[in-house]
Amino acid sequence: MHVDYQSLRFEYRRSPDQSSATPSHHPVVVVGAGPVGLATAIDLAGAGLRVLLLDDDRCLSNGSRAICFAKRTLEIFDRLGCGDRMVEKGVTWNVGRVFHGESPVYSFDLLPDGGHRRPAFVNLQQYYVEGFLLDRARSMPEIEIRWGNKVLSLLPREDGVELVVETPEGEYRVLADYVVAADGARSPIRRAMGLESRGRSFRDRFLIADVRMKADFPPERWFWFAPPFHPGGSVLLHSQPDGVWRIDFQLGWDADPEKEREPERVIPRVRALLGPEAEFELEWVSVYTFSCLRMERFRHGRVFFAGDAAHGVSPFGARGANSGVQDAENIAWKLALVLRGEAPDALLDSYDAERVPAADENILNSTRSTDFITPKSEASLAFRDAVLDLARDCVFARRMVNSGRLSLPSTYGHSPLNTPDADEFEGAMVPGAPALDAPLADGWLLSRLGGGFTLLHFGEAPPDLPETVPPVRAVNIARADDVEGLAAHRYDARPGTAYLIRPDQHVCARWRRLDQVKLRAALDRATGRAMGTP
Template sequence: MERDDAVDYQALEFAYRRSADQDAQQAVHHPVVIVGAGPVGLSLAIDLAQQGIASVVLDSGSRLSTGSRAICFAKRTLEIWDRLGCGDRMVAKGVSWNVGKVFFRHEQVYQFDLLPERGHERPAFINLQQYYCEGYLVERARQLPQIDLRWRHKVTGLEQDAGGVRLTVETPEGPYALRADYVAACDGSRSTLRQLLGLESKGRVFRDRFLIADIRVPARIAPAERWFWFDPPFHRNQSVLLHMQPDHVWRVDFQLGWDADPEAAKQPENVIPRVRALLGEAQPFELEWVSVYTFSCLRMEKFRHGRVLFAGDAAHLVSPFGARGANSGVQDAENLAWKLAAVLRGQAPDALLDSYASEREYAADENILNSTRSTDFITPKSEVSRLFRDAVLDLSKTHPFARRLVNSGRLSVPAVLKDSPLNTPDAEPFAAGLVPGAPAADAPVRRLADGRDGWLLRELHGSRFVALLFGGGPDAAAQVAALRAGAQGLAPLAVLVVVPRGAAAPDVADAVVLEDREGLLAQRYDGAPGTVYLLRPDQHVCARWRRPDGPALGRAMRRALCLPGG
């Protein structure tokens, strides 16, 4: 992994640019204003732009993130970024990994594989410094004329009325005003918009501290895996986490304990001995970035407040174990983008945005639960808790049941929105497959029209619903026509017909025929001939049936769009 020398993203600074809005006599109106140009705000802006919705992105700063910060980006996040046009670049630069290893004292107790099955395009995770992610997203945003990205434009005032939101924005040349139909607050854990609305996040602050050290090492010191130590000989009675990053940089997290002095712990004379104890005296290294953090599990009570919608760390905050922060924030953006687009295009009522709040509040609760359990296991606060943890770790060396109790950070997976009001319950039994609310599963496919090999998720589009029809028999044309008739007048619908390997392409118009190259689609979707899945624009299942039915599909789309008759 060589350094990308074309751009030094850590040194990059974005110039303030005066907007024509600052010269207007009245506040200029925009459909969407996004506050915060981090991974969440930029992902939302790109997603909206690809659906034809213009936005203004305001950021009070002029630089990308400092240090690695969020480095673990999950398979689902990579699939979202694939759709946004920058996933390939993220994966090419990042360090891909699937395997994690757990150590107790001086020995490995077990390992796990987060993606043990074949037939997925993306790895379980990549490690990539947050400034690369942000830099690549900025460069993608600049390719899209629907995005107006403004640096050093800080929101200092917010007022709502029935028609929209009025923002006061401070710049180096003075203040100006904007109006928006909707505002997305993606401005981080210290959210200015949350403060302006007099809101707060509530939850739990953990009484422990961790030191992050990004170190540059000329030699590979471990495989591209996640290594977690409990009570290692080089850092007794504490925990340590190790990750490989690009550019010969390694991320090390050292548990310090609550009584540690954060400022003293960051000093090189205190960091270097810890790193030498891990690497050995003979291994050269350089310190690249050091930070100390205290972690919390917090969330706002509601993610929607009128026409202001909160996403990412502005809405919820988790401890870093499990890589749930940035990943869940990008998934917030994906959930919000298609709903904002549908409302602004007049395809859905404003009430659809209430489902953004309810679905992502549910996902945040799931993440906070897992994050809290991880943190309690990693940092026991009583002697009894420590004895239990250490006994579990000892048993895990030889007893598989104990390994299920070890919690070094349950790693991020997308939420299954099983109780969403947008879902249509199954009318017929499914033995397996993806339940309504689950994210779509990937598998290798071949487009029969041109023989091109690819992946299912690459065939799904963020601006349309997708009907996935299994079978492709002599009735395929009539089945496709029925599905299209059901969607008439509601929202764009793409139809994908999936046929078994070696089957002839059915004669269907206005549908893409995909060969199930390895039979994995039929397996993962329980796709008996005639089975239909309806996928939302964010690639979550919202309905499924054992046979095509146009009226049923229409009702399911109405339900997913919060329209009458759903």
């Protein structure tokens, strides 16, 4: 059944909290029902916690906005119970192409090896992503969503955070043990707390045009530097579901953002790309500028900032929404353990220790991409064009071309939750790395891991595990399970190899031979019980 998620309007409904003389208690309040807030709420509810989700609007996002969702984000959506819908509706792609002028420079494959359940990327309009997440959230009785509820202020208390909430019927108050602010780039929560994001703004403007048309372009990412149909600028083309194509045109800083939105300005640009006989219609148009910035810290007492509320990047590389969903999964499992009494509050400090460096990594890549795409001097333009010319024939030059270093998951290599290796290993599955998927005889490895602490063991018999808090579940991979040998290859495994995997499916320890004493010590470290100052 097709649902027009853009036309949905949600009713404001009076809650019992509004009639209470004292603030009602909620374990977690999430502010903002975008992709990051919804993912946070679903993850917390899946861990058995009650969640109050507040949003000051009564609809989902307007326009396609974020469209490129990376393999790691799709794997998170799988764990949240809605990955299949995202992939079935979305446009799958692995290949990107770079052009200079009219000529192709080179192409690249973001997932050249097989044996992965999910593609490198799926293109899917943000309103579909929010809609599918919302459907999942509505199916979970632990989540209460209140539309038309705007948080005006927060008051720290010894026993939690008191929120003042505005509704069409007046104000009321709630008390939360913890608050997750996923309320967007302009974050009213950040402003109410007197906090700010700092960074660099870029003096350029880009036009986004979502165009509905029939086209024979393949489902790939095409990026043009200085094409003849848009002299002096760059253009990016992406396919979306429902016959909609995203086209980004670089306009320059002097462009008038109001005039450039007008159809008589947009249509000639699109027609220059598609040809004079092309039939198309504009579905959504926006002009944007952007900044690369972040808050100094993402944890402020019992309040945690996630997604655009915590950090912002340019759109080149699809790092905004993808990093925000990774924020959500990082804070959710930690809050769940603390609220269930299975970990100390110190565990929550690791949210800053892991996600602030991840934001810096995204900002660095995003800034470099923007500087390459929009050179601001004759010298930098000459350098860029020389690199593009070399890249046609020279592999080394292709590494210097930067049309957007596309989103990759962060490895928390310096996390205080990691247990350093005592044994020798090869490959990417270092402590702090996100677990890689692999095909098994009965499905996929990540599906077997689930969403708790898991001991991934390679051998013919599962190991005996001690009783621990939180509990650790064993997943055993025998030779017959690893039908293509990819699991053993990706984890550099031999009989007896064991990995301790966190609830967000990141590695936190690994051994060549399981030792229960070492396992307990690694679990203490991964839950913050043995964590020093980050």
